[in-house]
Amino acid sequence: MRVPRPRSLAGQLFAMQVVLVAAVVAGCAIFSYVTGRSQAEESARRQATAAATAVADSPTVAEAVRSPDPTARLQPYAEQVRRDTGVAFVTIMNTRGIRWTHPDPARIGEKFLGNTGPALHGQIFDETYTGTLGASVRVVAPVRDAQAGGKITALVSAGITVDTISAQVRRQMLALLVVACAALALGGIGTYVINARLRRHTHGMNAAELSRMHDYHQAALHAVREGLLMLDGRRRIALINDAGRELLGLSGNPVGRYVSDLGLPPPLTGALLSAEPRVDELHLTAERVVVVNTSPVSSGEQRGTVVTLRDHTELQALSGELDSVRGITEALRSQAHEAANRLHTVVSLIELGRAEEAVDFATAELELAQALTDQVVGAVAEPVMAALLLGKAAQANERGVELVLAPDSRIDDGLLPPALPARDLVTILGTLIDNATDAAAEGAGRGAARSARVTVTARAIADELTLRVSDTGPGLDPATAEVAFGRGWSTKSPGRGLGLALVRQAARRNAGTVEVSRAVEGGAEFTVHLPLAESRAEPVPVPVPVPEPVPQPRPEPHLEPAPRDEPAPRDETAPREESAR
Numbered sequence: 001m002r003v004p005r006p007r008s009l010a011g012q013l014f015a016m017q018v019v020l021v022a023a024v025v026a027g028c029a030i031f032s033y034v035t036g037r038s039q040a041e042e043s044a045r046r047q048a049t050a051a052a053t054a055v056a057d058s059p060t061v062a063e064a065v066r067s068p069d070p071t072a073r074l075q076p077y078a079e080q081v082r083r084d085t086g087v088a089f090v091t092i093m094n095t096r097g098i099r100w101t102h103p104d105p106a107r108i109g110e111k112f113l114g115n116t117g118p119a120l121h122g123q124i125f126d127e128t129y130t131g132t133l134g135a136s137v138r139v140v141a142p143v144r145d146a147q148a149g150g151k152i153t154a155l156v157s158a159g160i161t162v163d164t165i166s167a168q169v170r171r172q173m174l175a176l177l178v179v180a181c182a183a184l185a186l187g188g189i190g191t192y193v194i195n196a197r198l199r200r201h202t203h204g205m206n207a208a209e210l211s212r213m214h215d216y217h218q219a220a221l222h223a224v225r226e227g228l229l230m231l232d233g234r235r236r237i238a239l240i241n242d243a244g245r246e247l248l249g250l251s252g253n254p255v256g257r258y259v260s261d262l263g264l265p266p267p268l269t270g271a272l273l274s275a276e277p278r279v280d281e282l283h284l285t286a287e288r289v290v291v292v293n294t295s296p297v298s299s300g301e302q303r304g305t306v307v308t309l310r311d312h313t314e315l316q317a318l319s320g321e322l323d324s325v326r327g328i329t330e331a332l333r334s335q336a337h338e339a340a341n342r343l344h345t346v347v348s349l350i351e352l353g354r355a356e357e358a359v360d361f362a363t364a365e366l367e368l369a370q371a372l373t374d375q376v377v378g379a380v381a382e383p384v385m386a387a388l389l390l391g392k393a394a395q396a397n398e399r400g401v402e403l404v405l406a407p408d409s410r411i412d413d414g415l416l417p418p419a420l421p422a423r424d425l426v427t428i429l430g431t432l433i434d435n436a437t438d439a440a441a442e443g444a445g446r447g448a449a450r451s452a453r454v455t456v457t458a459r460a461i462a463d464e465l466t467l468r469v470s471d472t473g474p475g476l477d478p479a480t481a482e483v484a485f486g487r488g489w490s491t492k493s494p495g496r497g498l499g500l501a502l503v504r505q506a507a508r509r510n511a512g513t514v515e516v517s518r519a520v521e522g523g524a525e526f527t528v529h530l531p532l533a534e535s536r537a538e539p540v541p542v543p544v545p546v547p548e549p550v551p552q553p554r555p556e557p558h559l560e561p562a563p564r565d566e567p568a569p570r571d572e573t574a575p576r577e578e579s580a581r
Contacts, residue, residue, distance in 0.1 A: 014195040021187035029180045037169045044160040048139040051085040052158035056141040065154045070100045091157045135162040227309030247309045288313045384422040392433045401440045406457040424506040431499040432469040439473025465530040470519035
């Protein structure tokens with residue numbers, strides 16, 4: 001058995017409004033009928049009073065009453081007054097109630113049917129009484145004879161029948177009924193049109209379905225992790241979910257605010273205000289990289305825009321880390337190739353019977369590799385940063401760029417707080433070193449006299465971590481220093497230009513700052529200041545171990561300390577350390 005579907009909200013409102021309009025029209029009709037009948041009776045009473053008093057005050061009537069045959073003179077007069085005033089009857093009688101006039105001459109001489117007592121006492125009164133002509137509203141007035149000292153010599157009664165009043169009311173009600181029917185028809189048509197439009201907007205759903213849809217709508221908005229933003233035709237926020245507020249960095253309730261007043265970066269504001277759809281555009285906020293998709297909602301005219309936002313920050317950071325890993329992998333592959341060449345050299349020396357030279361060559365390679373590790377680990381005890389520096393050194397060396405660690409670099413193990421993510425450190429330092437390596441290699445490729453070099457400073461003193469990267473490249477134009485941190489700016493191939501923007505975002509996420517200036521070597525110098533969660537005393541400087549220079553067949557990836565005096569030559573007779581060193 002099919003369960004009948006509840007009437008739609010529009011249908012319920014239509015039925016309710018039709019009943020309401022009908023009740024209002026019926027009530028107005030009844031009120032008008034009652035009021036009209038009351039007014040008709042009051043009008044008839046005033047009309048009869050005017051006719052009766054006019055006849056009673058007429059000197060002709062008083063004079064005719066004194067004549068031997070009052071009827072002969074008063075009957076034509078009364079009929080003339082009746083026709084002129086529109087009343088049903090004008091009856092003139094003596095004080096005993098015997099009629100001298102009547103619309104029906106046969107009734108003349110009969111006794112008046114009605115009350116006359118108040119009139120005999122000089123009062124003018126009205127009543128509704130059923131007489132020879134039927135029920136009527138009548139007025140009785142006394143006739144005073146001035147010549148008799150104002151004595152009441154006769155009575156005058158004028159009246160209008162109730163049937164006449166009812167006929168007048170019926171004529172009025174007929175017109176009222178026409179107006180009421182027209183009002184009911186117009187009200188019904190207007191209600192139908194309005195509810196038809198409401199039915200289209202509500203898609204024929206009833207109140208329970210709309211309430212359930214609203215609950216699902218709210219639950220879906222809060223459950224979706226993508227940012228959802230809806231703009232009205234005036235580019236104001238009509239709806240935004242929690243993820244949208246988080247991705248755009250909005251506080252409070254932004255509903256009703258104009259997009260231009262949100263303080264977003266100009267490129268992102270332009271994308272949101274665009275009348276054209278945008279597909280998978282990368283934009284920057286203060287702390288995030290977001291993917292923006294917009295779809296205008298139009299139906300003959302601009303109705304608004306639906307915007308979806310996806311967080312691309314972590315994916316972009318992972319892409320940068322992947323690029324770094326790929327670079328390190330290439331460096332390791334090259335190092336493996338070089339290691340194979342050195343191993344072949346050692347084997348060849350042994351085969352030629354020059355074992356001592358083979359040992360010296362292998363020992364020098366081991367000392368150099370160990371010196372690199374000792375220098376980095378001795379200065380930067382933070383494992384993530386140490387590994388990053390070693391990998392970037394090998395990668396830079398493959399491109400012919402020398403990576404130098406400044407002598408004042410110092411980060412002890414455990415000094416960095418857990419609140420400072422290692423991923424942000426990799427993003428900041430790795431991006432700056434990659435950019436500096438590219439710039440230094442570009443400067444060397446242009447035939448600059450100076451060697452390609454990148455200098456890195458990593459120092460944690462008191463409550464601040466300072467990361468500084470400078471290069472010997474062509475430098476950065478001061479006019480483009482601020483623009484360099486925007487989306488899409490790059491000196492390289494198209495499709496890049498997010499690195500420095502990510503550096504600034506990572507710094508801002510940790511309440512830090514990024515500064516750019518000209519390096520002493522002539523290139524660009526980027527300095528990042530990151531506050532530490534807890535203030536610590538400045539660490540006691542520890543001497544950085546300095547490896548002794550050894551002969552090497554070709555440049556190796558290395559981190560050089562500051563220039564120093566040449567140490568004394570190594571004693572060749574001293575016992576050599578084991579290869580486990």
